Amino acid sequence: MENPTESKEMARRSAEDICYPEQIRQTVHVHPDVDILERPDELLLRADLPGVGADAIDIKLENGTLSISGKVHQQLPTGVNFIVQEFEPKDFYREFAVGEGVDAAKISAEYSDGVLTLHLPKTESAKPRKIQVAKK
Amino acid sequence: MVMSSWDWNGGDRLRPVRLAWDRLFDDLTENYFVLGGPLLFPAINLWEDNDNFIVQAEIPGLKMEDLEITAQGRDLTLRGERKDPGDASESYQRRERFVGPFVRILTLPTDVDAGKIQASLENGILQITVPKSAAAKPRRIDVKSSGQKEVAKEA
Numbered sequence: 001m002e003n004p005t006e007s008k009e010m011a012r013r014s015a016e017d018i019c020y021p022e023q024i025r026q027t028v029h030v031h032p033d034v035d036i037l038e039r040p041d042e043l044l045l046r047a048d049l050p051g052v053g054a055d056a057i058d059i060k061l062e063n064g065t066l067s068i069s070g071k072v073h074q075q076l077p078t079g080v081n082f083i084v085q086e087f088e089p090k091d092f093y094r095e096f097a098v099g100e101g102v103d104a105a106k107i108s109a110e111y112s113d114g115v116l117t118l119h120l121p122k123t124e125s126a127k128p129r130k131i132q133v134a135k136k
Numbered sequence: 137m138v139m140s141s142w143d144w145n146g147g148d149r150l151r152p153v154r155l156a157w158d159r160l161f162d163d164l165t166e167n168y169f170v171l172g173g174p175l176l177f178p179a180i181n182l183w184e185d186n187d188n189f190i191v192q193a194e195i196p197g198l199k200m201e202d203l204e205i206t207a208q209g210r211d212l213t214l215r216g217e218r219k220d221p222g223d224a225s226e227s228y229q230r231r232e233r234f235v236g237p238f239v240r241i242l243t244l245p246t247d248v249d250a251g252k253i254q255a256s257l258e259n260g261i262l263q264i265t266v267p268k269s270a271a272a273k274p275r276r277i278d279v280k281s282s283g284q285k286e287v288a289k290e291a
Contacts, residue, residue: 033233035231
């Protein structure tokens with residue numbers, strides 16, 4: 001179970017953090033949360049891009065850098081009374097270094113329910129291989 | 137002097153404290169023990185116009201059937217679970233996306249018409265429209281000015 005002192009500390013900190021609900025993300029871009037998992041034949045990347053349509057996502061692989069950007073069209077309404085404001089629709093951007101082992105020509109992507117899924121197939125030489133050991 | 141924390145018309149000074157309480161409770165009961173998860177999922181915006189409260193929540197990866205929206209009194213509760221889409225045995229190089237059950241409880245400042253709540257979900261953004269009860273909507277009272285004494289009557 002959780003250490004009670006730590007819980008208290010967390011509670012105090014979170015109370016401090018959320019006492020100012022008017023504070024929102026102040027950056028130009030939002031960094032999407034991502035999962036990256038490695039499978040035998042590919043790297044799979046999932047990114048949370050809520051509020052971005054499939055046609056507003058731009059994925060590039062250049063000089064070993066994979067960049068993902070997503071445009072958000074919706075804006076916060078004006079002339080209304082905000083009671084809670086925890087996020088502001090902002091464009092997403094994030095980049096990753098990608099090694100030689102990815103077959104750039106075969107990268108594919110899909111988007112559904114606000115989540116981008118990116119398949120980065122490994123090149124033949126980067127795939128794990130089982131070496132048979134011959135008996136003598 | 138007793139200051140009511142429910143004085144929404146003039147008492148905005150206490151609002152952050154009340155929100156903190158609402159969320160703190162929320163977090164400690166439900167979200168806190170989700171390892172690696174943010175304290176607050178999903179992020180929420182709540183605003184009001186004359187007729188409705190509008191709630192927006194960022195819930196990428198969820199479908200309507202993964203969600204439960206309930207209204208009781210002035211409390212609007214959003215409950216759900218974001219499930220692990222992969223095989224637990226897979227090797228993650230990076231894992232930032234929230235996984236697990238969540239609850240957010242929003243206490244609205246006025247009574248609402250719970251029977252007319254509507255929700256829609258598009259590209260991972262949930263929007264809930266909560267109509268205010270007739271008694272809670274702002275009304276404009278005409279003030280007549282004439283020589284005669286009149287009693288203001290509401291329709």
